[in-house]
Amino acid sequence: MKTNLKSIILMATLGLGGLSSCQDFVEINTNPNESATVAPQSLLGPAVYKLVTANINRNMRMNNEFTQVTVTTNDNLEFHRYLVRPSESEYMWRSWYIELTNIKDMYKSAGEQQQAGYKIYQGISLVLEAWVYSLLTDMFGDIPYYESNKGYSEQNTTPIFERQEEIYRNLFLKLEQANQLLNTSDAVTGDKGILDPIFNTDPEKWRKFGNTLYLRLLLRVAHKPELNAATKIKEIVDINPSEYPLMEDNDDSAVLRFTNQQPYFNPYFNAREIDFNGTKGYSDFFINNLVALQDPRLKIWATEATLGVYAGMQSGYKEGSIPERGSTLHKNLMTDPRLGNIMNYAELKFILAECALRNYVNQDAETLYKDGIQASMSFWDQTIPDEYFGNPLIGFLATDDNTELLQKVHLQKYFSMLFTDFQQWYEYRRTGLLDFSDYIGEGVQNNGKMPVRLNYPLITQSLNTVNYKEAVARLGGDNLNGLMWWQPNLF
Template sequence: MKFKFNLIIAAATLCITSLSCTKDFVDVNTNPNEAAKVSPQALLGPTIYKTILANIDRNMRINNELMQVTVTTNNNLEFHRYEVRATETEAMWRNWYVELTNIRDIYHSAGIAQQAGFQAYQGISRILDVWVSSLLTDMYGDIPYFQSNLGYKELNTTPVYDKQIDIYRDLFLKLEQANQLLTDNTIPDAQKNMDPLFAGNTEKWRKFGNSLYLRLLLRVSHKPELDAAVKIREIVETKSSQYPIMASHDDSAILYFSSQEPYINPYLNARDIDFNGNKGYSHFFIENLIALGDPRLALWATQPTLGTYLGMQSGYPRGLVPERQSTFHLSLKTSPKLGNILNYAELQFILAECALRGFTFGDSWQHYQDGVNSAMQIWDANVPVNYFSNERVGFFPTDTDETKLKKIHLQKYFALFFTDFQQWYEYRRTKALDLIPGPGLEGRKMPVRMTYPLITQALNKVNYDEASARMGGNTPNGLMWWQPAN
């Protein structure tokens, strides 16, 4: 009986029930059975913060290894050799679904409250829902979506796995709803300090939502089913007045950490040795920053010997561990700038690519320059004189569109530093980065997805089996609707 009870509890947890993230944050009752009594403003800050902390943790562990930001000296199964342990795939599934419960409670509690300004929280909830749901489906493919997070409300602990195309359709619908909900509704002044992203500025939330819309539209723009290119042109040009997007760096969706609770940098009190652990920067990361003459190199990396920056070989053979070279600069431990969700620089690189592909009539070169300038601004760095004259940076008459796309995505790669899994998602979409394959890969391909967590196979087997079969098997190189063929 004890085993059966524990299994039910696990199912209720991992098949998406409500676990409040607010117990360490605010003195508020977050009993999921009384969600209507939880004020949406009380859930907002903790939910954003907890999601970002989980994203940073797995960014360091998974994304950075896959995308040759860092390399570990651990000689076991490792991501930099495209080796994925089955046990590695559960953390984000669990964290994202837990926070989705809180995000959807924001929407429902705001609707029940019927108070002035609370419709704005419904719009914010829709944006956060799309942000987290898109992270989930872009990582795993077909996932529980329409029936998810109903474990405590409807006792549904075996939700159906929905097709990614249907999920994306609904993500776009939610962003349309958010745009409308935030058009004429504001957050009461007394509650604005509970919004850690935009201090209750609903117009900035609206800009964030529509910029997120462009990120996701571009991600699926090579698929004809959703007419993404048509919608991109509407947002950027033909109906731009109805869809405000980020207009400057100040509109960026970044949770700036502080040195005090509740929004501290998660590494603030870490020991120096624990912050870097057993990893160092990769050769790809360091050598590209050197070739670009990029001032962020000195802000991000240490010098193993005076005046020298060096990286490690990613994908080294098992047993041939290279010497660790440049590591994270210790100032990153206290930096307020690691909590990025979507910044203005990324938006400008999105617009540069849209113009390059002919989705819009914009100036790809101008958007690209604006993106570079904003990416530097995030880190209080100045674009060096003649930076755009560098053949690795500027657009030149002899450059093909493919060459320009590679330049856009190299700069975008650095603008996405510490940003969840966006580097990996974008590389899978475009292959526009010239990553350096190491000899230890032994023919393994870059994973196109994380496999479903082991516990889902036991607790939701029928729906797991159906989704796995649809995706060509529950493997790192299975099928995903938007994923281009390797």
């Protein structure tokens, strides 16, 4: 279990390592008189917690600025102006690949030990793998996949970058396999189940999450004919739903609900309010839309700028022309357990509503849309006002064309995915349905184009040069505007 600094850097930045996971958990979870294999249940909670907290960190820093949730008054932080320093890429690359080692070890350990109910952990592992790899490929494009996380086990420090199409193809196979593994009446024995902070190791809930994630990813590539994703969506929803159970209510939502007790603290629990809000304020887009919708979630999420008034600030303002900050993140969010959202039931309903509007499924889009709004309101402990759907900005109107209906669905989906890693950014890049242009200032850079990816980490460029250059050649350049396989040229 010894290594040197160079090995740690390689494993952390290239997605190569098996050793870093061992260092964190093996010694405290292994009886020296028994097998040296770490117990799978002991890997689950720490991996999920580290993933979710890393996602929240960069959601607040990057995603929220790209998608006009918040704007910073710090002139040197420029995400809202569509500028990203090359060094920004490393944090999520490293965070995701390190925990993929733990997730893969969970699968391996469960298979080796053959204890009662342990195939459940194999199913959970595959769901988590699909989730994390999808985050990686949707941010960067082609990435180390089949050869990743083998720096320690196979001394492979230069993994090839798989094409995104092939990655998605294999993610779908993983989710199919997970659906079968989790279709079981088995249960883990003793108190092992409570070590799962999301679903208490309930295989049915993990199965529903896996299939709901499957729909998210299928819809993301449904406009590409290569994987026949639209046909699979119809199979899951209309033709064979009993074989692909989906989330049924908010209790099925995949959320690491922070207990604010060891070890599951909201990462901002002990922060000062100034450290939480920093120099951020909510954007005009975010606040103005919620005000126009007369949305009760506004008071949960935002402070009043002045008594009884909510106000945002312009995104993409000119350098040196910092606008006055208005409403900020509500301090109660610092202890809110719902910030640990991975994928919630409301998102599923909006996915299904879009699928209905695009004729992928034979379902009623308006009902699904309303169910999604109800689910999101309930998730945040709010009640839909009596006249809410009478608002022409919300209700489906006979005069609305299909694009206008999709825009209404995606505005509500945008709010339902608040604080959910990079999903608002990924969805905007897929559809372009939300109109941020009316709110963007004259200081926006990158020719006014929303970034569609991040560049590969600098250390990966240096230490895996040959494979890096091959991936970049397929992208047409390692920059913010390099179109990946599923990315439509919308901007």
